[in-house]
Amino acid sequence: MIGSGFGGAVAALRLGQAGVQTLVLERGRHWTYSPTQQVFGNEQNPMSQMFWQNDFAIWLTMQPTLIDRMPGLMEVVTAGGIQIGTAACVGGGSVVYAGVTVQPRRRHFEALFPAGVSYTELDQVHFPRVRQMLSASYMPEDIYRTDPFTHSRAFDAQLKRAGFPTQPIRTTFNWSRVRGELAGRLRPSSVIGESSFGNSNGAKHDLTQNYLPAALATGNVRISQLTEVTSIAVGPGGRGYTVRIREHAPDGGIVATRELGCDMLFLAAGSVNTTRLLVRARDTGELSELNEHVGTCWGGNGDAFVYRAFEGPTGASQGAPCASAVFVEDGFGMPLRIENWYALAFGGEPYLSQFSVAVDMDNRGTWTYDKATDEVKMLDWGPEKNLGPEAAAAAFSNTIIGRGVAGPSPILPPTGGTAHPLGGCPLGRATDLYGRVEGYRDLYALDGSLVPGNAGGANPSLLITALAERAMDDIVAHSG
Ligand SMILES: Cc1cc2nc3c(=O)[nH]c(=O)nc-3n(C[C@H](O)[C@H](O)[C@H](O)COP(=O)(O)OP(=O)(O)OC[C@H]3O[C@@H](n4cnc5c(N)ncnc54)[C@H](O)[C@@H]3O)c2cc1C
Structure with a gap:
């Protein structure tokens, strides 16, 4: 297994329960939380351990700052005209994500996925199972009413007055830890807007607190941290697979390179890295039977941030858990889910962060192997492919301002x-309907690479995890 994020954690648990001896190779570290110490830096206090093998602390609106290269929490990949953030730690994206756990609408899901992938089945079986495993829940009223969530109440009031009433949404924050922060028992983290580079006190129900310990408890699963897979190939004599790895020292540097063999290989390295491994293997001839869909259908889920003002009071900080959202089908060029977000840098300033995911059915990229540099790149994604979702997000915000309930607004570029x-290994094209990679036996992709560039107007973690659960139900049922 490659990767311990959402797809990898599900696969590890279900394989372990089925009695399959499973080794999870994870490039990142298993970080230990502390109730009182700052384990991770944040956007205003950049530290080297926030970034995967980078000379600069750089992410979205952060000012680039020199740091030391080490196996830190998040890899930032610039591919053509888009900057991509992707996790690099045991637990994958669940450690750095904002915990928003929402499902796509049926109409958009069915436009994206093959008919054989049943929305009804996911809705009745897999979405509820994942929500329960991840302890996803709505923000309790007592927390919503506190000072750090003043911005959430302002967001809800603004949208209601403008004619777009919001609904509460589920996240995977641990409310008793959030209450602990509010009461001063724990170092403030989620309530001051830390999340994108982890919560030092473990304030989210991330995968290191549910799926992964359950997988280890089966006695059949081991996790090898700081172990990066560099390439994959068919095994000796055409049997199984060869996996080449390099082992990282926790504070930087490579301590060893080796080859491992396995009978079954699950790729769960996340969309970008599963895609890079598969495209390289196909185009260097090491897995030459992979089909032409590998590398395709990549997209950025229509993500866009917009910032606007509100009238006080403001609160001393902006808490990270998201309280609410509204879904708007028409009027802005693309259907949009608009969420109440936060910004550490705003502190007590009267600015709101609006995050949106657009149902973008058109803009897609393809990853290709460049023999000259020996790299897998996405060369066909220019800045113009970001414009539709960004224009939709800005148009929504301008409508709010136009209705006189916000502004004047400092909309950032x-x-x-x-x-x-x-995307990059789309379900039903590069794989069968359950993540079995076409062209090979016992080779599976089980992560965000299966989702064809857009999650249908949802933040993607619930969909990725539910698709992995559905795939593992089938794979375990049909393996000899
Ligand atoms: C700042 C931020 C906020 C987010 N907020 C939300 C949110 O609120 N809600 C939501 O639904 N989604 C959110 N996401 C997105 C979500 O985290 C991802 O969609 C999700 O984690 C993808 O799951 P995955 O299983 O595809 O891969 P990941 O969870 O990314 O896991 C992949 C794992 O594979 C490992 N890996 C990669 N390459 C290799 C290799 N070569 N060898 C060994 N290991 C490797 C990585 O280190 C990682 O642990 C957010 C993401 C970020 C970065």
Whole structure:
């Protein structure tokens, strides 16, 4: 297994329960939380351990700052005209994400996925199972009413007055830890707007607190941290697979390179890295039977940030858990889910962060192997492919301002970034309907690479995890 994020954690648990000896190779570290110490830096206090093998602390609106290269929490990939954030730690994106756990609408899901992938089945079986495993829940009223969520109440009031009433949404924050922060028992983290580079006190129900310990408890699963897979190939004599790895020292540097063999190989390295491994393997001839869909259908999920003002009171900080959202089908060029977000840098300023995901059915990229540099790149994604979702997000915000309930507004220039990379190994094209990679036996992709560039107007973690659960139900049922 490659990767311990959402797809990898599900696969590890279900394989372990089925009695399959499973080794999870994870490039990042298993970080230990502390109730009182700052384990991770944040956007205003950049530290080297926030970034995967980078000379600069750089992400969206952060000012680039020199740092030391080390196996830190998040890899930032610039591919053509888009900056992509993708996790690099045990637990994958669940450690750095904002915990928003929402499902796509049926109409958009069915426009994206093959008919054989049943929305009804996901809705009745897999979405509820995942919500329960991840302890996803609505923000309790007592927390919503506190000072750090003044911005959430202002967002809800603004949208209601403008004619777009919001609904509460589920996240995977641990409310008793949030209450602990509010009461001064824990170092403030989620309530001051830390999330994108982890919560030092473990304030989210991330995968290191549910799926992964359950997988380890089966006795059949091991996780090898700081172990990066560099390439994959068919095994000796055409049997199984060879996986080449390099082992990282926690504070930087490579300590070893090796080859491992396995009978079954699950790729769950996330959209960008599963895609890079598969495209390289196909185009260097090491897995030459992979089909032409590998590398395709990549998209940034229509992510866009917009900032606007509100009238006080403001609160001393902006808490990270998202309280609410509204889904708007028509009127802005693309259907949009607009969420109440936060910004650490705003502190007590009267500015709101609006995050949106657009149902973008058109803009897609393709990853290709460049023999000259020995790299897998996406060369066909220019900045113009970000414009539709960004224009839709700005148009929504301008409507709010136009209705006289916000502003004058400091709308920042489009950021051209995504935290939601999707696609590269699309379900039903590069794989069968359950993630079995076409062209090979016992080779599976089980992560965001299966989702064809857009999650249908949802933040993608619930969909990715539910698709992995559905795939594992089938794979375990049909394996000898
Ligand atoms: C800042 C931020 C906020 C987000 N907020 C939300 C949110 O609120 N709600 C939501 O639904 N989604 C959110 N997301 C997106 C979500 O985190 C991802 O969609 C999700 O994690 C993808 O799951 P995955 O299983 O595809 O891969 P990941 O969770 O990314 O896991 C992949 C794992 O594979 C490992 N890996 C990669 N390459 C290799 C290799 N070569 N060898 C070994 N290991 C490797 C990585 O280190 C990682 O642990 C956010 C993402 C970010 C960055």
